[in-house]
Amino acid sequence: MQRYLLTFSYIGTAFRGLQRQVTGALPRQDDPSTVQGCLEMAIQRMQAKNMPYIVSSSRTDAGVHALSNTCHVDLESPDNEPYEPRYVTSSINKFLCKSNIPIKITSAFAVPETFHCRHNAVKRTYLYKLIVINPDVLTTHPLLQHVPIELNERAWFPTFTEFDEESMMEAAKLFLGYHDFKTFSAKDTSYFKYHGKQRLTRRTITKLSIEKSPMNLYSSYSMPTYYGFNRKVSYKSYDIYIESAGFLHNQEGPLKD
Structure with missing residues (x-):
């Protein structure tokens, strides 16, 4: 074996x-x-x-x-x-x-047979891609938004009428450290039974960084210069990295509007 x-x-x-x-x-x-x-x-x-x-x-x-x-x-x-x-x-x-x-x-x-993939893992990192359209040209109906096909189900295109980048950066700092994340996971997480004991819902987030990512990775067909009535579109793209030794059930699930 x-x-x-x-x-x-x-x-x-x-x-x-x-x-x-x-x-x-x-x-x-x-x-x-x-x-x-x-x-x-x-x-x-x-x-x-x-x-x-x-x-x-x-x-x-x-x-x-x-x-x-x-x-x-x-x-x-x-x-x-x-x-x-x-x-x-x-x-x-x-x-x-x-x-x-x-x-x-x-x-x-x-x-070696002594190696164990889960026990020997020291950290997990999740990446969330956030792409914000300039509110000046934003259509509030999700079905009218332009979503590049290669980013479909791989990025979140929020329909914000306003977007405060500085507030997002400040709020991200609140997640760092040891916190109870039961409200960010499955509804019944705090009552899960694990070997007859109540499962803890506290986790330590060791790193959370938000990086601006370039939009020139895709062609003009993916990210068009113009949208609708020849109105120029401005996109802001962010990569959000969250690192921890472990996450709760549904804590890392896909972003939803």
């Missing part, structure tokens, strides 16, 4: 989250609605002797994407010789690509 560390990315729009939802006795049923389920389906095609079970370093909620996440899995090959990491990467990606599943394995490493 060899343990492998996998790094992977995915577009989470169509998934119910990372963690498997279909449970039960072995052999487990396929679960194509989650990231874990799809990865385990892909690894099964490698014909390992054991049933693969993914352990992720960080679980994400429905609709959340990952630029870089990690997991580990134990595999025993049919000939008792460890799989080459390159073969693990290519085999999983081949199934995901042919099945049109928006997950990509970026690397695989053979690691």
Whole structure:
């Protein structure tokens, strides 16, 4: 049996989250609605002797994407010789690509059996993309807003009639440190039971930074110079990075109007 560390990315729009939802006795049923389920389906095609079970370093909620996440899995090959990491990467990606599943394995490493992806993780970082349209040319109806197709479900285009950048920067400082985030998570988070004990809803935010991001990454077709009656549009784009050792259920969910 060899343990492998996998790094992977995915577009989470169509998934119910990372963690498997279909449970039960072995052999487990396929679960194509989650990231874990799809990865385990892909690894099964490698014909390992054991049933693969993914352990992720960080679980994400429905609709959340990952630029870089990690997991580990134990595999025993049919000939008792460890799989080459390159073969693990290519085999999983081949199934995901042919099945049109928006997950990509970026690397695989053979690691000791004492390595644990979740226990050895020291921090998680989430990125929120905020793109604000100049209020002078803003239409308040979301269906009339121009949303670049490559940023659909990947950025938040708020319909603010006014936007105070300085106040946003100041308010962000309030999140730093050790706080109770139960109002930022699932409604029943403060009552979750974990091994018979009440689960804490306090977390420490070690870093929160807001950086202005350039808008020249996309073509003029993505971010048009003019909108409507030849009115010039001005966009302000912000990347919001939030870092912590861990987050609550639904705390990192996608931004909504």
